[in-house]
Amino acid sequence: MLVTMNEVLKYAEEHNCAVGSFNTPTLENLWAVIDAAEKKNVPVIIMHAELHEPIAPLSLIGPIMVLVAKNSKVPVCVHLDHGEHLEYIEKALKLGFTSVMYDGSLLPYDINMNNTKKCVEMAKKYGASVEAEIGVLGGRESLDSKKIRKQEDLYTDPELAKKFVEDTKIDALACSFGTAHGIYKVKPKLDFDRIIKIKELTNLPIVMHGGSGVSKEDYVKAIECGVRKINYYSYSAREGLYAAIKLIRENEDLTFYHEIAFAAKEAMEKDVAKAIKVFNDKIVD
Numbered sequence: 001m002l003v004t005m006n007e008v009l010k011y012a013e014e015h016n017c018a019v020g021s022f023n024t025p026t027l028e029n030l031w032a033v034i035d036a037a038e039k040k041n042v043p044v045i046i047m048h049a050e051l052h053e054p055i056a057p058l059s060l061i062g063p064i065m066v067l068v069a070k071n072s073k074v075p076v077c078v079h080l081d082h083g084e085h086l087e088y089i090e091k092a093l094k095l096g097f098t099s100v101m102y103d104g105s106l107l108p109y110d111i112n113m114n115n116t117k118k119c120v121e122m123a124k125k126y127g128a129s130v131e132a133e134i135g136v137l138g139g140r141e142s143l144d145s146k147k148i149r150k151q152e153d154l155y156t157d158p159e160l161a162k163k164f165v166e167d168t169k170i171d172a173l174a175c176s177f178g179t180a181h182g183i184y185k186v187k188p189k190l191d192f193d194r195i196i197k198i199k200e201l202t203n204l205p206i207v208m209h210g211g212s213g214v215s216k217e218d219y220v221k222a223i224e225c226g227v228r229k230i231n232y233y234s235y236s237a238r239e240g241l242y243a244a245i246k247l248i249r250e251n252e253d254l255t256f257y258h259e260i261a262f263a264a265k266e267a268m269e270k271d272v273a274k275a276i277k278v279f280n281d282k283i284v285d
Contacts, residue, residue, distance in 0.1 A: 002069040005077045005099035005129035005229075006171050008043040009205045012228040017280035018208070018219075021045035022272060023081060023233035024065065025052040028240065028261050032268035034072055040276050040283050043075040045099070045229065048092070049082050058091055066096040079131075081231065086118055093126040101131040101174065109134075109160070116168040131207055131229075134164045135176030155194060162201040172205045172229060173198070179210035190218050192225050199226030207231065219278050230279055236271040243267030 008019045020037075024030035024046045037044035046065055048058060062078075069076035079099040080092040089100045102119040104112030116132040123130045135156030156175035165173060175198055178190040199206055205228035208214075214222075219230070247263040248254060277283055 001072060001075050002066065002096075002098060003043070003075040003077055004127070005045065005079060005131065008045060008075055008077050009129075009172060009228050011043050011075070012205065015280065015282060016223070017282065018223045018228050018230045019043055019045055020272070020276045020279050021047055021079065021081075021207075021229050021231045022236065023047045023049055023052065023231070025049070025055045025061065027064070028265040029237070029268060030061075030065065030068060032236070032240075032265050033272050034068055034076070036269045036273040036276060037076070038073045040273060040280075041074060042276060042280055042283060043077070044276070045077040045079050047079045047081040047231070048097075050080070050084055050088050051082060058088070058095070062092060062095040062097065069098075077129075083119075086115060086122065089119055090122055093123060093128055097128065099129040099131065101133070103133050103174075105133040105135060105174075105176075109164075113164060113167050116164075116170060120169055129171040131172040131174055132164070132168060132170045133174035133176075133209075134161050155191060156198060158194065158197040158201050161198045165202040165204055170204070172207050173202055174207040174209050179208055179214065190214070190222060192221055195222060195225040195227060205229060216278050220281070223279070230275075232272075232275050236268045236275070239271040240264035240268040 012019045022033045024033055030046060033044060033046055046069065048061055048065060065078045069078050077099050078097045080089055080097050081101055082103045083089040083101055084103055089102060092100055100119065100123055102116050104115050120130050135154065154176050156177065161173060161175055177194045195206055206226045207229040208222060208227045209231045243263045244260045247260060
Protein backbone atom coordinates (compact mmCIF):
# COMPACT_ATOMS: atom_id res chain seq x y z
CA MET A 1 0.00 0.00 0.00
CA LEU A 2 1.53 3.28 -1.14
CA VAL A 3 1.27 6.03 1.49
CA THR A 4 2.88 9.37 2.34
CA MET A 5 5.57 10.02 4.93
CA ASN A 6 3.03 11.92 7.02
CA GLU A 7 0.90 8.78 7.26
CA VAL A 8 3.72 6.55 8.52
CA LEU A 9 4.96 9.27 10.88
CA LYS A 10 1.46 9.50 12.33
CA TYR A 11 1.72 5.79 13.06
CA ALA A 12 5.11 6.39 14.72
CA GLU A 13 3.71 9.16 16.91
CA GLU A 14 0.71 7.08 17.95
CA HIS A 15 2.89 4.08 18.81
CA ASN A 16 5.76 6.10 20.32
CA CYS A 17 8.24 4.41 17.99
CA ALA A 18 10.31 5.19 14.91
CA VAL A 19 9.70 4.05 11.36
CA GLY A 20 12.68 2.53 9.59
CA SER A 21 13.68 4.37 6.43
CA PHE A 22 15.95 2.28 4.20
CA ASN A 23 17.90 3.16 1.07
CA THR A 24 17.16 0.67 -1.71
CA PRO A 25 19.59 1.32 -4.59
CA THR A 26 19.41 -2.31 -5.79
CA LEU A 27 16.64 -4.84 -6.21
CA GLU A 28 18.23 -6.95 -3.47
CA ASN A 29 18.04 -4.03 -1.03
CA LEU A 30 14.44 -3.35 -2.00
CA TRP A 31 13.40 -6.99 -1.72
CA ALA A 32 15.08 -7.33 1.67
CA VAL A 33 13.35 -4.28 3.15
CA ILE A 34 9.86 -5.11 1.89
CA ASP A 35 10.09 -8.74 3.01
CA ALA A 36 11.28 -7.70 6.47
CA ALA A 37 8.53 -5.09 6.88
CA GLU A 38 5.81 -7.47 5.74
CA LYS A 39 6.99 -10.21 8.09
CA LYS A 40 7.03 -7.72 10.98
CA ASN A 41 3.72 -6.21 9.75
CA VAL A 42 4.81 -2.59 10.17
CA PRO A 43 4.94 0.49 7.92
CA VAL A 44 8.25 1.22 6.26
CA ILE A 45 9.93 3.88 4.13
CA ILE A 46 11.99 2.95 1.08
CA MET A 47 14.38 5.59 -0.21
CA HIS A 48 16.39 6.52 -3.26
CA ALA A 49 19.20 8.98 -2.59
CA GLU A 50 20.28 11.40 -5.30
CA LEU A 51 23.89 10.36 -4.73
CA HIS A 52 22.91 6.81 -5.72
CA GLU A 53 22.02 7.95 -9.24
CA PRO A 54 25.17 6.28 -10.72
CA ILE A 55 24.23 2.99 -9.02
CA ALA A 56 20.57 3.01 -10.01
CA PRO A 57 19.15 5.81 -12.17
CA LEU A 58 16.00 7.34 -10.70
CA SER A 59 14.21 6.76 -14.00
CA LEU A 60 14.86 3.01 -13.65
CA ILE A 61 14.61 2.25 -9.91
CA GLY A 62 11.91 4.85 -9.12
CA PRO A 63 8.98 3.22 -10.97
CA ILE A 64 9.96 -0.17 -9.51
CA MET A 65 9.92 1.27 -5.98
CA VAL A 66 6.48 2.81 -6.52
CA LEU A 67 5.09 -0.43 -7.97
CA VAL A 68 6.49 -2.50 -5.10
CA ALA A 69 4.98 -0.08 -2.58
CA LYS A 70 1.56 -0.25 -4.22
CA ASN A 71 1.62 -4.05 -4.10
CA SER A 72 2.94 -4.34 -0.55
CA LYS A 73 0.87 -5.84 2.27
CA VAL A 74 1.99 -3.02 4.62
CA PRO A 75 1.97 0.79 4.26
CA VAL A 76 5.06 1.87 2.30
CA CYS A 77 6.25 5.43 1.72
CA VAL A 78 8.50 6.00 -1.30
CA HIS A 79 10.92 8.76 -0.39
CA LEU A 80 13.64 10.72 -2.16
CA ASP A 81 16.61 11.01 0.19
CA HIS A 82 19.04 13.95 0.19
CA GLY A 83 17.70 15.66 -2.90
CA GLU A 84 20.07 18.54 -3.59
CA HIS A 85 18.52 19.81 -6.81
CA LEU A 86 14.90 20.85 -7.19
CA GLU A 87 14.79 19.51 -10.75
CA TYR A 88 15.78 16.06 -9.50
CA ILE A 89 13.18 16.21 -6.74
CA GLU A 90 10.47 17.07 -9.27
CA LYS A 91 11.46 14.01 -11.33
CA ALA A 92 10.84 11.84 -8.28
CA LEU A 93 7.45 13.46 -7.65
CA LYS A 94 6.40 12.92 -11.26
CA LEU A 95 7.31 9.23 -10.91
CA GLY A 96 4.94 8.91 -7.95
CA PHE A 97 7.21 9.36 -4.93
CA THR A 98 5.05 10.25 -1.94
CA SER A 99 7.75 12.04 0.03
CA VAL A 100 10.88 14.03 -0.75
CA MET A 101 13.77 15.53 1.15
CA TYR A 102 15.43 18.75 0.10
CA ASP A 103 18.93 18.91 1.54
CA GLY A 104 20.37 22.40 1.52
CA SER A 105 22.19 21.95 4.82
CA LEU A 106 25.55 22.97 3.34
CA LEU A 107 24.10 26.21 1.97
CA PRO A 108 23.62 29.55 3.75
CA TYR A 109 20.39 29.66 5.78
CA ASP A 110 18.46 31.95 3.42
CA ILE A 111 19.23 29.83 0.35
CA ASN A 112 18.39 26.59 2.17
CA MET A 113 15.16 28.11 3.48
CA ASN A 114 14.03 29.55 0.13
CA ASN A 115 14.79 26.35 -1.78
CA THR A 116 12.99 24.30 0.86
CA LYS A 117 9.92 26.54 0.52
CA LYS A 118 9.98 25.94 -3.24
CA CYS A 119 10.19 22.22 -2.57
CA VAL A 120 7.20 22.36 -0.22
CA GLU A 121 5.11 24.21 -2.81
CA MET A 122 6.15 21.71 -5.48
CA ALA A 123 5.35 18.69 -3.30
CA LYS A 124 1.89 20.07 -2.46
CA LYS A 125 0.90 19.73 -6.10
CA TYR A 126 1.54 16.00 -5.86
CA GLY A 127 0.17 15.47 -2.35
CA ALA A 128 3.63 14.52 -1.10
CA SER A 129 5.31 15.12 2.25
CA VAL A 130 8.54 17.06 2.70
CA GLU A 131 11.57 16.54 4.93
CA ALA A 132 14.39 19.06 5.10
CA GLU A 133 17.60 19.48 7.04
CA ILE A 134 19.13 22.18 9.20
CA GLY A 135 22.56 21.60 10.70
CA VAL A 136 25.46 19.65 9.23
CA LEU A 137 25.62 15.86 9.50
CA GLY A 138 29.00 14.23 10.07
CA GLY A 139 30.34 11.90 7.41
CA ARG A 140 29.42 14.18 4.52
CA GLU A 141 31.45 17.19 5.53
CA SER A 142 34.93 17.84 6.86
CA LEU A 143 35.93 19.60 10.04
CA ASP A 144 38.68 21.31 8.02
CA SER A 145 36.29 24.03 6.92
CA LYS A 146 37.25 27.47 8.19
CA LYS A 147 33.71 27.86 9.49
CA ILE A 148 33.76 24.56 11.41
CA ARG A 149 36.27 24.41 14.24
CA LYS A 150 34.85 21.55 16.30
CA GLN A 151 32.22 18.82 16.09
CA GLU A 152 29.66 20.82 18.06
CA ASP A 153 29.66 23.46 15.33
CA LEU A 154 27.96 20.90 13.10
CA TYR A 155 25.02 20.35 15.44
CA THR A 156 21.60 21.86 14.80
CA ASP A 157 20.82 24.99 16.77
CA PRO A 158 17.34 24.50 18.33
CA GLU A 159 16.28 28.12 17.91
CA LEU A 160 17.37 28.15 14.28
CA ALA A 161 15.50 24.88 13.76
CA LYS A 162 12.33 26.54 15.10
CA LYS A 163 12.74 29.45 12.70
CA PHE A 164 13.45 27.10 9.80
CA VAL A 165 10.29 25.08 10.43
CA GLU A 166 8.17 28.23 10.75
CA ASP A 167 9.66 29.67 7.56
CA THR A 168 9.30 26.54 5.44
CA LYS A 169 6.25 24.63 6.76
CA ILE A 170 7.95 21.24 6.28
CA ASP A 171 6.53 17.97 7.62
CA ALA A 172 9.63 16.44 9.23
CA LEU A 173 12.99 17.81 10.31
CA ALA A 174 16.36 16.16 9.84
CA CYS A 175 18.84 17.58 12.31
CA SER A 176 22.36 16.96 13.50
CA PHE A 177 22.93 15.73 17.05
CA GLY A 178 25.89 13.36 16.84
CA THR A 179 25.20 10.75 14.18
CA ALA A 180 27.12 10.43 10.91
CA HIS A 181 26.71 8.78 7.53
CA GLY A 182 28.67 5.63 6.78
CA ILE A 183 30.52 3.21 9.04
CA TYR A 184 31.45 4.52 12.49
CA LYS A 185 35.12 4.40 13.44
CA VAL A 186 34.29 5.37 17.03
CA LYS A 187 31.07 5.08 19.01
CA PRO A 188 28.82 8.08 18.28
CA LYS A 189 27.94 10.36 21.18
CA LEU A 190 24.40 11.61 20.79
CA ASP A 191 23.16 14.88 22.26
CA PHE A 192 19.76 13.78 23.59
CA ASP A 193 19.01 17.09 25.27
CA ARG A 194 19.33 18.74 21.88
CA ILE A 195 16.78 16.35 20.38
CA ILE A 196 14.33 17.11 23.19
CA LYS A 197 14.77 20.86 22.79
CA ILE A 198 14.33 20.76 19.01
CA LYS A 199 11.24 18.59 19.35
CA GLU A 200 9.73 20.98 21.91
CA LEU A 201 10.38 24.06 19.78
CA THR A 202 9.34 22.64 16.39
CA ASN A 203 6.64 20.14 17.35
CA LEU A 204 7.65 18.06 14.32
CA PRO A 205 8.79 14.46 13.92
CA ILE A 206 12.59 14.37 14.18
CA VAL A 207 14.60 12.41 11.61
CA MET A 208 17.82 10.61 12.49
CA HIS A 209 20.22 10.36 9.56
CA GLY A 210 23.26 8.11 9.85
CA GLY A 211 21.16 5.65 11.84
CA SER A 212 23.23 2.57 11.05
CA GLY A 213 25.64 1.57 13.79
CA VAL A 214 23.94 3.35 16.68
CA SER A 215 23.60 1.20 19.81
CA LYS A 216 20.25 -0.29 20.78
CA GLU A 217 20.25 1.80 23.97
CA ASP A 218 20.85 5.01 22.03
CA TYR A 219 18.13 4.16 19.49
CA VAL A 220 15.62 3.65 22.31
CA LYS A 221 16.59 6.86 24.08
CA ALA A 222 16.52 8.90 20.85
CA ILE A 223 13.02 7.61 20.10
CA GLU A 224 11.92 8.55 23.61
CA CYS A 225 13.24 12.05 22.91
CA GLY A 226 11.21 12.48 19.74
CA VAL A 227 12.95 10.73 16.82
CA ARG A 228 10.28 9.23 14.57
CA LYS A 229 12.15 8.35 11.37
CA ILE A 230 15.51 6.57 11.34
CA ASN A 231 17.51 6.36 8.12
CA TYR A 232 19.41 3.09 7.87
CA TYR A 233 21.58 1.69 5.08
CA SER A 234 25.34 1.28 5.54
CA TYR A 235 25.39 -1.59 8.03
CA SER A 236 22.69 -3.51 6.21
CA ALA A 237 24.55 -3.16 2.91
CA ARG A 238 27.72 -4.32 4.64
CA GLU A 239 25.94 -7.46 5.87
CA GLY A 240 25.00 -8.18 2.27
CA LEU A 241 28.63 -7.84 1.25
CA TYR A 242 29.81 -10.12 4.05
CA ALA A 243 27.31 -12.79 3.03
CA ALA A 244 28.40 -12.61 -0.60
CA ILE A 245 32.08 -12.90 0.33
CA LYS A 246 31.37 -15.86 2.62
CA LEU A 247 29.41 -17.69 -0.07
CA ILE A 248 32.15 -17.20 -2.68
CA ARG A 249 34.92 -18.33 -0.33
CA GLU A 250 33.05 -21.44 0.76
CA ASN A 251 31.87 -22.51 -2.72
CA GLU A 252 34.63 -22.80 -5.30
CA ASP A 253 32.22 -24.28 -7.84
CA LEU A 254 29.76 -21.39 -7.60
CA THR A 255 28.22 -20.88 -11.03
CA PHE A 256 25.55 -18.20 -11.06
CA TYR A 257 25.54 -14.57 -9.94
CA HIS A 258 21.97 -14.85 -8.70
CA GLU A 259 23.19 -17.17 -5.93
CA ILE A 260 25.37 -14.34 -4.64
CA ALA A 261 22.55 -11.81 -4.97
CA PHE A 262 20.16 -14.05 -3.03
CA ALA A 263 22.67 -14.65 -0.23
CA ALA A 264 23.17 -10.90 0.08
CA LYS A 265 19.41 -10.32 0.12
CA GLU A 266 18.85 -12.84 2.89
CA ALA A 267 21.59 -11.29 5.05
CA MET A 268 20.29 -7.76 4.50
CA GLU A 269 16.75 -8.82 5.33
CA LYS A 270 17.88 -10.24 8.68
CA ASP A 271 19.70 -7.01 9.50
CA VAL A 272 16.75 -4.84 8.44
CA ALA A 273 14.35 -6.97 10.51
CA LYS A 274 16.63 -6.60 13.52
CA ALA A 275 16.69 -2.82 13.09
CA ILE A 276 12.90 -2.63 12.68
CA LYS A 277 12.46 -4.57 15.91
CA VAL A 278 14.67 -2.08 17.77
CA PHE A 279 12.86 0.91 16.28
CA ASN A 280 9.50 -0.52 17.40
CA ASP A 281 9.86 -2.67 20.50
CA LYS A 282 6.10 -3.33 20.55
CA ILE A 283 6.39 -5.71 17.59
CA VAL A 284 5.43 -9.25 18.50
CA ASP A 285 7.30 -11.90 16.48
